[in-house]
Amino acid sequence: FQTTDSSFPVRMTQYSQELRLSNDSGGRSKWIAGLYWAKSSHFFGLNLPEPTPFISATVTNELRNYAAYGQYSYSLKDELRLVAGARISSDRFNGGGAVTLPPALGGGYDYGGAKTEQHFDWKAGVEYDVRPHSMAYFTVQTGFVQGGYTQTPIASGLPRILKPATLLSYTAGIKNRFLDNTLQINNEIFYYDYKDLQQQLLQGALE
Secondary structure (H helix, E strand, O other), rough: OOOOOOOOEEEEEEEEEOOOOOOOOOOOOEEEEEEEEEEEEEEEEEEOOOOOOEEEEEEEEEEEEEEEEEEEEEEEEEOOEEEEEEEEEEEEEEEEEEEOOOHHHHHHHHHHHEEEEEEEEEEEEEEEEEOOOOOEEEEEEEEEEEOOOOOOOHHOOOOEEOEEEEEEEEEEEEEEEEOOOOEEEEEEEEEEEEEEOOOOOOOOOOO
């Protein structure tokens, strides 16, 4: 039985700001609008010394996110409302790293990439008050997950940038409150239609 020491240095910083305005004056119209900004950086390291041949890896990521969004609700009747929303996003990632391996394992290599992506998402739905404490709803909306990069070596010439994952979702459900608002029971069904879904798979063997 043999043990060894290893180190995993990690440094993370994150800043975000959000400005939100809303109007709920009791009339037929309600709206909310806002601006969002976020910046983050991450560093991860790995060092495996002896008795294993020295292995190290570093990853540095920088992310910037900007968005403007809004949602509008209009009551056709006291119990029936239409809802519409939109969000415009601009996201940038810049990251990569380096891997150091013994010659017997193929040596070291660098990887990473950078890209800025803009995206427009929307939402449309209807809400209906079945009873004073029960609301049924149906919503169709889109969403996306920012792309990224793989750990493919830069020198290989293979594609390194991942496409963003996009989503078209359909949801229907009902929200209920019982026993003088002390018991809440919600039920929802949904269907998600993904495109370019991102999945991570780690394969390998240790002997």
